[in-house]
Amino acid sequence: MKRFLSAVLAAAMLLVSIPAAFAASDIDKHWSRTYITALNKQGVINPASDGTYKPDQAIMRWEFMRYINRAFGFTEKAQISFTDVKSSDTYYSTVQTAVEYGYINGVGDDKMDPTGTLTREQAATILGRLHKYTPTGTAASMSFTDKAKISKYAVSYVAEAVDKGYINGYTDGSFMPQRAVTRGEIAKILYFFMGSSLHTANGTLTESDFADDTKNVSISAAGTLSDATVEGNLYITEGVTTGTVNLRNVKVEGDIIVSGGDVTMDGVSAARMVVKNPRGITPQITCTGNTNIGKTEVLSSSTLRESGLDVSAGGLSDLTLDGENLSLTLDAQVWDINVEKQASLLTTGSTEINTLTCNAKTAVTGGGSIQKAVLNASGCELLMKPGSYELMSGVTATIAGESVSSSNGVTVSPGTFSFDINNTDTLAHSYDFSFGADKNDLQRVECDGKTLSQGTDYNLLTDKNGIRVYKKYLTTLKAGTFSMDLIFRDGSKGAILISTVDSALTAVSPSKITYDKYDGSANHTELSVTVTLPTGTTLSSVKIGSTVLERGTDYVYDGASGLVTFKHELLDKKNTGSYTISFVPSRGATHSCTLEVTDTSPVNTVSPAEADFDANTQSGGYADLTVSLVPADDAELKYIRCNGKTLEEDWQYVVNGSTVKINRSAVSDFAENNANYADFTFVMTKGKNPTLRVNFVTTFALTAQVVDDLGLPIEGVVVSFTPTETEKGTPAQNATTDKDGKATVYVKRGSYTLAASDSRFTNPISQTLSVSSGRTVKLTGEILETVEITVTDTTGAKLSGAVVTIGGKSVTTGADGLAAFTVKRANYTAQVTCSGYTMQTLPLIVNGTVRERVILK
CATH class of the missing domain: 2.60.40 (Immunoglobulin-like)
Structure with a gap:
């Protein structure tokens, strides 16, 4: 009986093992066996319920999604409402995840077609787009007999997949782009796109773990990659979400693509990095140690930092911001930032940007510094003031709270x-x-x-x-x-x-109308004119001067009678004087009439009507102004205005009966910007408003313009203005030159010595002159400027031992890749050489501190 039971058990075990044998034979001799087996070990591709893989069977769309989700660690789900995907379907959650990560779309009419198939070109395109950039391959690089049939959107992706061996053509020389892709083909494409994979949470990966036949590396879970050279691309997928990825001593010969996670790069080098997350999660990247990233393309909101870099490390060298309304937080010292689409940039106090080029509306807030800003689009706003800035013609911007603009108009x-x-x-x-x-x-x-x-x-x-x-x-x-x-x-x-x-076609009657602003006058009424137009012509607009009036608000137009009536609200806003009213027809000539605005209101007076004031606080003329106000017809003073500003009673002015005293500091406020006078209007409850004209007559604007020996302005120079006869002149004053090289003070008549001092001058400069009116004096000084040349390789790593020559003087770079010079302002050519690299030359225009980078290849 025991022998019988043993025989039965052996037979039963043999029967159980038969499907496994079938499964093995299903791919055992198939060309895709290596790829399917590898992905099976990673849990990406599993056999069917009967144990087979069916490598030559066309893959359904939902199966493709399942493979992608597993391969790249995609787990989050979106709400979906496709009419052909029900919550009871086995693939419902698979489709939810695919939609959440945005790599596949429906087929229209609210359908996903989950059981339909994908073409070979579609599969290559979807997987290529997961790498977040568009390849540059063209149809010319392929030799397929049917390459003209590859859809335009897919050409570059197919070209890359073929070039890298992810997918091949057929033995007859064709590619068959519209043919349904098979399970075996998907396994091969995934195998090479993913490359060696870190897909286990908190796992570790080194070069010894890499497969021999694939160059890419993908990380889809928090973990560590160390001590490795990646011959292809390194892809940190969205599957990492906000987990931590540590890269240590990693050289990437292709691109680094960061789509998720909090990534720390310690001793990492790559010529290019792409940062993009399509789900709105903000990747965070910190560069430390000897990390060198040549160019970084930021395609979605992210945070980039440098911390604890080695002295020879370049960290993040150049950035391009090219995402839709992205927000970048930056804590780093970078060379060039190019903004291609509207973006916002938040910088920390330690951030340094050599050149910021904005080709789209850009907002920069926070701290740090920008050496040079090039603004090629209007609407840019920089919280800090860069060392210098350039605006494309016609561009307006706000810099450090000040509106600036540029124009290329010829007068x-x-x-x-x-x-x-x-x-x-x-x-x-x-x-x-x-x-x-x-x-x-x-x-x-x-x-x-x-x-x-x-x-x-x-x-x-x-x-x-x-x-x-x-x-x-x-x-x-x-x-x-x-x-x-x-x-x-x-x-x-x-x-x-x-x-x-054309005087023969259009007429306006009357040719002159008069409006009195005094409400007691017969002419204080709405005014009308009749505009006669040719048949078929309508009145397009009405202007006063160059201002287009608003129909219904400023005037009423009766097209049948041609009557145009101007309203009180418009007329009351006009100052007394003559205006031209233009009537613009839909075609033909514009005609006009004259509007005369008068004011016969009772006259209030102020005495004196004109007074002198010296805004120089060192002068005896700096004193309060006292005037007598004589109201008419029981009018009362409401307030005093000057240059659009309303003065505050009991602070800036005081009323005592008919006497009004205006505080000297309030008057002095209006003496800025070399003003010759200011009109203080006494606004009354009725009648005409009297005006006190205050003349600023005692002191004169004395301007020193400091330039270098090239005639260029020098900013930040301290200029002293000292009277030669102290008892007659204004006491000594100091002022600092602005960006135009100008420093201005106000002085009395007399003789003064102007002296300019600056640590950059080779010799002090001074001049003595007599002042009897406002004048500008040019002071020319020879100065020395600092030129700093940083030498890097293409990854941004700083090169020591490079020889930089400027103006006959040579300096060898140290560990920080820096060569510093002190030279006179002039035009130079810098020559840079380094053993093992091609010599480079760089033209330099030295009219200030220069900080440049030279990349050797």
Whole structure:
């Protein structure tokens, strides 16, 4: 019986082992066996319930998603509402995860088609995009007979996959991009894309753990990679989420792609790093030790830090911000940052940026410093002031709270020209216009969509920079307003505004209207004019001066009668004087009438109406101002205004009966910026508001402009202004030059000695002069500037032993890769040599402290 039972048990065990034998034979001799077996060990690809893998069977979309989720450690889930995916389906959570990580889309009509198949080109593209950058391969690099059939969106991804051996063509020379991808093909693509994998939480990986036949390395769980050279790409996946990844003594010959985690790089080198997380999680990267990253492309919000770098380490060298509305927190010393899309940058106090180039709207807040900012887009806002900045033509920005702008306009004089096309006999044969540019640089003249012909429509002036426009061309214009644009070789432009009217078509009646601001006057009423327009023409707009009025708010227009009525609210805002009201029709000429604004209100007076004041606190003229206010018709004083500011009673001024005393410090506030006078308006409850004109007459603006021997302004120089006769002049004062090299003080008439001192000057400079009016004096000093050249390799690592030569003087770099010079302001050529590297030269314009980097290859 025992022998019988043993025989039965042996037979039963043999039967149980049969499926396993079938599973082995399913891939045993298949070309994909190596890849499937490896992924099976990692838990990415498992056999079917019957123990088989079916390597030649087309993979379904949901199966593909499951493999991706497992391979890259994707576990989070999104809410989904596809009509063909139900919560009861076995693949429901798989689709949720795929949607959360955004690597696959539906097929339209709210469907996912989970049991459908993927094409070979689609599979290569999805996996390629998981590496967060677009390859540069082209169809020309492939030799497939059907490469023209590869979809445009997939060409670069397929080219890379083929080049790196992730996927191959067929023996007949074709690729078959639209053919359904098989399980075996997916296993091979995944195997090579992932490469050697760290997918176990808190695991460790070294070069000894790498597979021999794959170059990439992927990390999809918190852990450590150390003592390794990665021949391909290193991919830290979104699967890490916020876990910690430590990289120690790792050289990456391809790219580092960081999509998640808190990553510490100690002794890591790579020429390029890409940072992107599509789920809104902010990757954090800290560079320490001997870490050198050449270029970093930031595609989503992230945090980049440097901490405890070795003296020879380059850390993070260059950054490019190219994500949608990303926010970067930066605590590092970097060379160049290029912002390609709208972004915000938060810097710490220890952050240093050599050159910040903003090609899109950028906000920079926090501390630290920027040596140079190049702003090529409007709307940029820099909290700190850079050492220097450049603005592209037409760009406006806010720097350190101050609005700045740049313009490339060329001034044309006269800038306007008008005539009546109904009376062209009054036109002269030609009209001359001069401009502030070289006439030989004028490329073309355009007007009303037409390029004018030189010699026929216009010609260059012979005696000065300008053009002569002929009557022959002017008479071709119709009624309306035109801009004649002058376009120069460097892209700058000038313009002549030409306004033509046709007196035969449009009429305005009356030609003059009068408004009295005094509410007791008969002319204190809404005003109307009648505008007669040709049939088929409507009134487009109404202007006072250059201001376009708002219909319904500023005026009312009755199209049937042509009556335009101007409202009290508009008229009361106007100061007394004459204004031109323009009526702009939908076509034809603009006509106008005159608005005269008067004010016959009872007159309140102030005595005296004019007073002198010396804003110099050292002068006896620096005193409170006292005037008598005589109201009319029981009017009372409401408040005092000056230059748009309202003074505060009992602080800036005091009223005692009919006497008003204005505090000297309040008056002095309006004497800034070399003002000659200030008007203090006494705003009354009724009647005309009297004005006290305060003249700032006693002292004069004395400006020292300090320049170097190249004529360039020097900022930050202390200039002393000392009277030669103390009893007659203003006491000695010191002032510091601004970015234009100017330092200004206010002094009385007399003789003064101006002396400029700065540690950079080779010799002190001074000059004595007599002052009887405001004047500017130029002081020229020869100064020495600091030039720092940092030499690195392509990874940003600093090179010691490099020889830098400037102006005949050579300096050898130390461990920090730095060579420092002290030279006069001039133009130089720096030559950099280092054993094992190609020599580089660098042109230098030295007109201030220069800090440059030279990358040797």
